[in-house]
Amino acid sequence: MNTMKKRGCQILVLFMTAGMLTGCGDGTPKLEDALKKTASYEMKTVEDPASDALGGEWTVMALARSGEEADENYFEKYRANIEKRVKEQEGVLSENRYTEYSRAVLALKSIGKDPTDIGGYDIEKPLEDFDTVVSQGLNGAIYALLALNADDPDANKDGELEQKYLDYIVEKEKDDGGFSLDDNAENGDVDLTAMTLQCLEMYQDENNVKEVIDKGVEFLADTQDDDGGYTAYGAKSSESISQTVIALSAVGVDCNEDERFQKDGKGLYDTLMTFYQKDGSFKHILDGESDPMATDQAFCAMVAYQRYQNKKNSFFDMTDHR
Structure with missing residues (x-):
């Protein structure tokens, strides 16, 4: 698989007490300090956040959920x-990639805006088209369920449509407890497993789902590399770590303190921060340079972990808005 194809896969499958500052490993930047610097970096480099672009919805979501003061x-x-964009395209963000709608709905809900009336268009309604959503596979179903549940999970999660997505997702579990974008794959992969756990958080009180979550957490622990990172799509990337941090934070597992995710005395947060740059950005791979997607996902991961530490709503539970 060439570099561009690996990168394309990464894009397709796309996040102690409150008084303590994480950073257990020697030289690891403290979470609060690093988060502030990354927030500042994002606002400087993404001055005009736009839909359908790197430095768009994910930047907005992370900044809104961080509680950091925005410009x-x-x-x-x-x-x-x-x-x-919605007006220019007459309400159609995409004919077949409905993750476009899910991502926009999540971003709007994170800032307390109503996605059912954007320029006179309801951009949440396309998520009712189950068949088109799942034509993108597991990825499409995951983000549709996250988007539908984000602002009022207690009211929405038991709805007929939400249950249909939930059943579709749970049925995709592999024998090893992981999940994959490839229905024909024998084993799960890190990114999709982490993303799946993120959307299952709302259903932890259901016994069959709790079992799926527990097996997914064990899968993420078992597939971790000896150096504390993850290899996915042929590369060791920060994005796989970021997705795992978001997932563990959602289901109540401390990514840096849980022994299952510690290697040589360092946890997942410590490992993520080996990709951190002094300006607040993150690298995709250790010998690479600052990368927008890696920075967006790491920002989401830091926010998710801080919210877990501070006992706040999880990253995608936006009932508290901002």
Whole structure:
């Protein structure tokens, strides 16, 4: 698989007490300090957050969920940009990639905006088209379920549509407890397993789902490399670590303190921070340079972990908005 194809797969499958600052490994930046610097970096490099772009929805979501003070009108810029796009395209963000709708719905809900009325269009309604959503496979179903449940999981999660997505997702479990974008694959992969756990968080009180979550956590522990990272799609990347941190934080597992995820006395947060740059950005691979997607996902992961530490709503549980 060539480099571009590996990178394409990464994009397709795309996040102690409150008074303590994480950073157990020697030289590991403290979570609060690193998060602030990354938030500042993102606002400087993504000055005009737009839909359907790197430095768009994920940047907006991470910043909104972080609680860090955003520049004046930052979130309004995104809302205006998505409204402009929706109007220009007459409400159609994509004919077949419905993750476009899921991502926009999540971003809007993270800033307390109603996705059912954006320039007169309801951009959440396309997620009712189950067949088109799952034509993208597991990835499509995961983000549709996250988007539908984000603002009111207690009211929505037991709905007929949500249960249909849940059943579809749970049925995709592999024998090893993991999940994969490839229905024909024998084994799960790290990124999709982590993403699946993120959307199953809302259903932890259901026995059959709790069992799936527990097996998924064990899969993520068992597939961790000896150096504390993960190899996915032929490369050791920060994005796989970021997705795992978001997942573990969602289901109540401390990614840095749980012994199952510690290697040589360092946890997953410590390992993620080996990709961290002094300016607040993150690298995709250790010998690479700053990367927008890696930075977005690491920002989401840091926010998710901090919210876990502070006993706040999880990253995708947006009932608290901002």
